[in-house]
Amino acid sequence: MNAMNWLVVYPEALLLLMACVVALVDLFVTDERRRPTFWLTQASLVGVAAMHLAYYQGGATLYGMQNMMVGDPMGHLLAFFATCAVIITIAYAQPYIASRDMLKGEFFTLTMFVLLGICVMCSANNFLVVYLGLEIMSLSLYALVALRRDHGVSTEAAMKYFVLGALASGFLLYGLSMMYGATKSLEINEVFTAIGTGRINGSVLTFGVVFVVAGLAFKLGVVPFHMWVPDVYHGAPTAVTLLIGGAPKLAAFAITVRLLVEGMLGLAVDWQQMMVVLAVASLVIGNLAAIAQTNLKRMLAYSTISQMGFMLLGMTAGVVSGNTLSAGNAYSSAMFYAVTYVLTTLGTFGLIMYLSQAGFESDEIADYAGLAKRSPWLAGVMSIFMFSLAGLPPMVGFYAKLAILQALVTTNVASYVVLAVVAVLLSLVGAFYYLRVVKVMYFDEPAAGASVRPGQGGGVGALLAVNGAAVLVFGLLPGGLMAMCRDAILKALAT
Amino acid sequence: MGLLSLSIWLPIAFGALLLATGRDDKAGTARWLALIGAVISFVVTIPLITGFDTASAALQFSENLLWIERFNVRYHLGVDGISVWFVLLTAFITIVVVVAGWEVITERVHQYMGAFLILSGLMVGVFTAADGLLFYVFFEATLIPMYIIIGIWGGKRRVYAAFKFFLYTLAGSLLMLVALTYLYYKSGGSFDIATWHKLPLGMHAQALLFFAFFAAFSVKVPMWPVHTWLPDAHVEAPTGGSVVLAAIMLKLGAYGFLRFSMPIAPDASREYAWFIIALSLIAVVYIGLVALVQQDMKKLVAYSSIAHMGFVTLGFFIFNELGVSGGLVQMISHGFVSGAMFLAIGVLYDRVHSREIATYGGVVNTMPKFAAFALFFTMANCGLPGTGGFVGEWMVILGTVKVSFWLAAIAATALIFGAAYSLWMYKRVYFGDVTNDEVRGLTDINAREFALMAVLAVATLWMGVYPKPFTDVMHASVTELLKHVALSKLQ
Numbered sequence: 001m002n003a004m005n006w007l008v009v010y011p012e013a014l015l016l017l018m019a020c021v022v023a024l025v026d027l028f029v030t031d032e033r034r035r036p037t038f039w040l041t042q043a044s045l046v047g048v049a050a051m052h053l054a055y056y057q058g059g060a061t062l063y064g065m066q067n068m069m070v071g072d073p074m075g076h077l078l079a080f081f082a083t084c085a086v087i088i089t090i091a092y093a094q095p096y097i098a099s100r101d102m103l104k105g106e107f108f109t110l111t112m113f114v115l116l117g118i119c120v121m122c123s124a125n126n127f128l129v130v131y132l133g134l135e136i137m138s139l140s141l142y143a144l145v146a147l148r149r150d151h152g153v154s155t156e157a158a159m160k161y162f163v164l165g166a167l168a169s170g171f172l173l174y175g176l177s178m179m180y181g182a183t184k185s186l187e188i189n190e191v192f193t194a195i196g197t198g199r200i201n202g203s204v205l206t207f208g209v210v211f212v213v214a215g216l217a218f219k220l221g222v223v224p225f226h227m228w229v230p231d232v233y234h235g236a237p238t239a240v241t242l243l244i245g246g247a248p249k250l251a252a253f254a255i256t257v258r259l260l261v262e263g264m265l266g267l268a269v270d271w272q273q274m275m276v277v278l279a280v281a282s283l284v285i286g287n288l289a290a291i292a293q294t295n296l297k298r299m300l301a302y303s304t305i306s307q308m309g310f311m312l313l314g315m316t317a318g319v320v321s322g323n324t325l326s327a328g329n330a331y332s333s334a335m336f337y338a339v340t341y342v343l344t345t346l347g348t349f350g351l352i353m354y355l356s357q358a359g360f361e362s363d364e365i366a367d368y369a370g371l372a373k374r375s376p377w378l379a380g381v382m383s384i385f386m387f388s389l390a391g392l393p394p395m396v397g398f399y400a401k402l403a404i405l406q407a408l409v410t411t412n413v414a415s416y417v418v419l420a421v422v423a424v425l426l427s428l429v430g431a432f433y434y435l436r437v438v439k440v441m442y443f444d445e446p447a448a449g450a451s452v453r454p455g456q457g458g459g460v461g462a463l464l465a466v467n468g469a470a471v472l473v474f475g476l477l478p479g480g481l482m483a484m485c486r487d488a489i490l491k492a493l494a495t
Numbered sequence: 496m497g498l499l500s501l502s503i504w505l506p507i508a509f510g511a512l513l514l515a516t517g518r519d520d521k522a523g524t525a526r527w528l529a530l531i532g533a534v535i536s537f538v539v540t541i542p543l544i545t546g547f548d549t550a551s552a553a554l555q556f557s558e559n560l561l562w563i564e565r566f567n568v569r570y571h572l573g574v575d576g577i578s579v580w581f582v583l584l585t586a587f588i589t590i591v592v593v594v595a596g597w598e599v600i601t602e603r604v605h606q607y608m609g610a611f612l613i614l615s616g617l618m619v620g621v622f623t624a625a626d627g628l629l630f631y632v633f634f635e636a637t638l639i640p641m642y643i644i645i646g647i648w649g650g651k652r653r654v655y656a657a658f659k660f661f662l663y664t665l666a667g668s669l670l671m672l673v674a675l676t677y678l679y680y681k682s683g684g685s686f687d688i689a690t691w692h693k694l695p696l697g698m699h700a701q702a703l704l705f706f707a708f709f710a711a712f713s714v715k716v717p718m719w720p721v722h723t724w725l726p727d728a729h730v731e732a733p734t735g736g737s738v739v740l741a742a743i744m745l746k747l748g749a750y751g752f753l754r755f756s757m758p759i760a761p762d763a764s765r766e767y768a769w770f771i772i773a774l775s776l777i778a779v780v781y782i783g784l785v786a787l788v789q790q791d792m793k794k795l796v797a798y799s800s801i802a803h804m805g806f807v808t809l810g811f812f813i814f815n816e817l818g819v820s821g822g823l824v825q826m827i828s829h830g831f832v833s834g835a836m837f838l839a840i841g842v843l844y845d846r847v848h849s850r851e852i853a854t855y856g857g858v859v860n861t862m863p864k865f866a867a868f869a870l871f872f873t874m875a876n877c878g879l880p881g882t883g884g885f886v887g888e889w890m891v892i893l894g895t896v897k898v899s900f901w902l903a904a905i906a907a908t909a910l911i912f913g914a915a916y917s918l919w920m921y922k923r924v925y926f927g928d929v930t931n932d933e934v935r936g937l938t939d940i941n942a943r944e945f946a947l948m949a950v951l952a953v954a955t956l957w958m959g960v961y962p963k964p965f966t967d968v969m970h971a972s973v974t975e976l977l978k979h980v981a982l983s984k985l986q
Contacts, residue, residue: 482565
C-alpha cells in the first residue's frame with residue numbers, strides 16, 4: 001500500500017504539466033484572441049477527461065502516492081464531469097473575456113489550476129491532500145474573480161471571496177486537526193477505522209466534525225454560510241461566475257463524501273443533523289431571497305443556495321436509525337443532483353455570456369424582455385434550463401429532485417417524509433422565480449433601445465443548443481447517468 | 496412503434512417540427528402543417544376504438560419497455576375502457592383547436608400551433624400511461640405549453656392568469672409526487688400502477704395517500720374551494736386555450752381519481768367519500784349560483800364547467816356503475832359542449848373584441864346561423880334531453896338516487912341553475928333588439944366556423960341520442976374498478 005504507484009495520478013500530472021506548458025506557450029502568442037493557447041488548453045483538458053473516463057471504465061480502486069491519493073470510480077467520474085464542465089466553461093468564456101480585454105494567458109493557466117485542485121480533491125485519501133486541493137482551487141479562483149481589476153464591484157467580490165474563503169479553510173483545517181488529534185491519523189480510511197472502534201473521546205470528535213461541516217458548508221455556499229455567494233456571483237465577470245458555479249460544486253460534493261462519508265460515517269448521526277438544518281435553511285432563504293432579485297446573476301446565486309440545500313437533503317438520508325442500508329441510494333441521488341445541476345448551470349451562465357457584449361452584461365432580468373421574439377432558439381434553450389432548475393419534467397432537473405425525494409421517502413421514517421414535503425413545497429416557491437424569467441422572455445415586449453442581440457461566434461451558439469438538448473435528452477433518458485452515479489458511489493462505499 | 500406511442504409522439508414530433516422550422520413570415524405553411532399533423536394524429540387513434548375489445552377490462556394495446564433502470568420505471572402504455580375515449584377526444588379537440596385558430600391567430604403562428612400539438616401528445620400520454628412516474632411526467636409536462644399559451648396569446652391579465660394556473664397546479668402535483676415515491680417504496684421498488692392497485696395498505700397510509708392525490712386532482716378538476724384559478728385562466732386564455740382547458744385538461748384530474756385515488760386507496764376513498772360528495776354538491780349548487788351573476792361570458796362558462804365537473808366527481812364517489820359511467824359520459828360530452836361554448840364566445844370576441852354580456856344583444860338578427868348553433872350548445876349545456884349533456888347528468892342523478900334521495904335532489908337542482916344561467920345568458924346576448932352598431936355590423940359565421948360548429952353539434956347530438964358505443968366500451972372496466980374498490984385493502 002505504501003508504493004508510489006504513479007499510475008493513480010497520471011491525469012493530475014498531465015494537467016499540472018500542461019498548465020505550465022500553456023503558461024509558457026502563451027508568452028509567445030501574439031494573436032489577440034489567444035487561439036493557440038485556447039486550443040492547446042482545450043486539447044489538454046480533453047486528454048485529461050479521456051484519461052479519467054478510461055480509469056472510471058476500468059472500475060478498479062487504486063491507491064497511490066503512499067496512500068495519499070485514491071483512484072476510485074467515484075473520484076474519476078466526478079473528475080471527468082468536472083473536466084468536461086471546465087472545457088465547456090472555457091468555450092463559453094473565450095469570446096466573453098476576449099471582448100473585454102481580459103483575455104490573458106493567465107486565464108487559461110489559472111483555470112487549469114482550478115481544475116487541478118478539483119481533481120486532487122476528487123481523489124484525495126488524506127485530510128491534508130483534501131486541504132491542498134481545496135487551496136489550489138480556491139487561490140486560483142480568488143485571482144480569477146479579480147481578473148477585471150479596474151472594476152470596483154469585481155474587486156470587492158474578490159476581497160469578500162478571499163476573506164470568507166480563508167475563514168472557511170481555517171474552519172476546515174481546525175476541524176481536521178481535531179480529528180487528527182483524536183484519531184492519530186490523517187488518512188481517511190484509518191480515521192474511519194479509528195472512529196469505528198468506539199474508543200475515542202466523543203466530544204472531541206463532535207467538536208471536530210462541527211468545524212469540518214462548517215468549512216464544507218462555506219464551500220458549498222449553504223445557509224448560514226452563504227453570504228459570499230450572491231456578491232461573488234454578481235460581482236465576478238460572468239465567465240468566472242460560471243467557473244465558480246460549475247465544476248467546484250462537484251469538488252465540494254467529492255470532499256463531502258470523502259470527509260464525512262468515507263472518513264466519518266461513524267459520526268453520521270451528528271453531521272446529518274447539522275445537514276438537515278443547513279439544507280432546510282438554504283431552501284428557505286435561497287428560494288425566498290431569489291424572488292426579490294432583479295439581477296439574473298444574483299437570482300441564480302440564491303437559486304444555487306437553494307439547489308445545494310436540496311442536494312444536501314440527499315446526504316442526510318444515508319444512515320437511518322443506525323444502519324447504512326440506504327447509504328448507496330442516498331449518496332448516489334445527491335451525486336446525480338450535483339452532476340445535473342452543473343450541467344444546467346453551465347448552460348444558463350453560458351447563455352448570459354452569449355447574449356452580452358462589451359459594455360453590456362445582459363445580467364438584468366429585464367434585459368431578457370421579449371427575447372422569444374428576437375431569438376426564439378435562445379429563448380427556448382433558456383426556458384429548458386429554467387424549467388430544469390425548477391424541477392419540471394421532462395427536464396433532467398426533475399429526475400434529480402425525484403431521486404432525492406425518493407431517497408428521503410424510502411427511509412420510511414416519518415420525519416424524513418416531512419422533510420420531503422417541506423422540500424417540495426419550497427421548490428414550489430422556487431418555480432415562481434424561474435417561471436418569471438420565462439415570463440419575461442416570452443410574455444413581455446422588448447424594451448425599446450436596449451436589446452439583447454445574440455452574440456458573436458456560431459460555435460458557442462451551437463454548443464449552447466447542444467447543452468440545452470443534453471438537459472432535455474438526459475430528462476427523457478436519465479437512466480444511464482443515474483446508473484453511473486450509483487455504480488460509482490457503491491464502489492466508493494465498498495472500500 | 497405501437498399505436499399508443501404513435502398517438503403520443505406524432506403530434507409532439509409535428510409540434511417540434513413546427514417550432515424548429517416555422518418562421519413568422521410563413522404563417523400559412525405553419526397552419527397547414529399543423530392541420531396535417533393534427534389530422535394524422537387523430538387518424539392513428541381511430542384503430543384504438545375500432546379494435547377495442549369491449550369484453551375485456553384489461554389494458555389493451557399495451558407497450559411495455561424498461562425506461563429508467565435505476566428506479567425500475569417502465570415506459571408502459573395501455574388503454575382500458577375508462578381511458579380509450581379520452582385519447583380520441585384529445586386528438587379530435589386538437590384538430591378543432593387548430594382550425595379555430597386558423598385566421599384568428601396572426602402572431603407567432605408556428606409557436607401557437609406547435610404548443611397545441613405538443614400539448615395534445617402530452618395529454619394523450621397522461622391518459623395512456625400505466626406507470627406512475629410516466630403518468631406524472633406527462634401530467635406535469637402539460638403545464639409548460641399551457642403556461643406559454645395563456646401567457647403569450649392571452650388577454651390583458653394573461654401573466655397573472657398564467658402564473659396562477661401554473662403554481663396552483665404545481666402545488667397539488669408536488670404532493671402527489673411524494674405520494675408516488677411513497678408507493679414506490681411500499682411496493683418494494685415499482686412504479687407500476689397495477690401493482691399499486693393490489694398493494695395492501697393500512698388505513699393511515701391510505702388516508703395520507705388519498706389526500707395527497709386529492710391535492711393534485713382536485714386542483715385540476717377543479718373542485719370547490721381550489722377552483723379559483725380556472726375562471727382567471729379561462730378568461731385570459733385565447734379561445735383555443737380555453738377549449739383545451741375545458742375539454743381535456745380538467746378531465747386529467749377527474750381521470751386521476753379513477754386511476755389513482757379510488758383503486759389505490761379504496762378504504763380511504765369510501766371513508767372520505769362524504770367529503771368529496773360534499774365538495775361536489777357545493778360545486779354544483781354554489782358555483783351554479785355564482786355563474787348566474789357573471790357579467791363576462793367566458794367567466795360564466797368557466798363557472799358552469801366547474802359545476803359540471805362537480806357532477807363528475809359526485810358520480811365517481813357514489814361507487815355504483817351508473818354513477819361512474821355517468822361521470823365518464825359527462826366528461827366526454829362536456830368536452831364537446833364546453834369546447835363549443837368557448838368557440839362560440841371566441842366567434843363573437845373575434846368580431847367585437849368584448850366578452851361582456853352587456854355589449855351584446857340581438858345577435859340573432861345579424862348572425863342567424865351562428866345563433867342557431869349557439870342555442871343548440873346552450874341547450875346542451877343545461878342538459879336538454881337528446882344532447883350529450885343530458886345523458887351524463889341523468890345517469891349520475893339516477894345513480895345518486897340509489898344511494899340517497901336527498902343527495903340526488905340537491906344534485907338535480909343543477910339542472911335548474913344550469914338552465915337559468917345558460918338560457919339567461921343566451922337571452923341577453925342573442926335575443927332582443929340590436930342596440931349598438933357593433934352588433935349591427937356583425938357578419939355571420941364563415942364556412943370554417945360553420946364546419947367547426949357543425950362537427951361539434953353532430954358529436955353532441957350523437958352522444959345524446961345514441962350513447963351506447965360510449966357506455967359499452969366503459970362497461971367492463973368500470974365494473975372491474977368498482978369490484979376492486981369494494982374490496983378492502985387493509986391487512
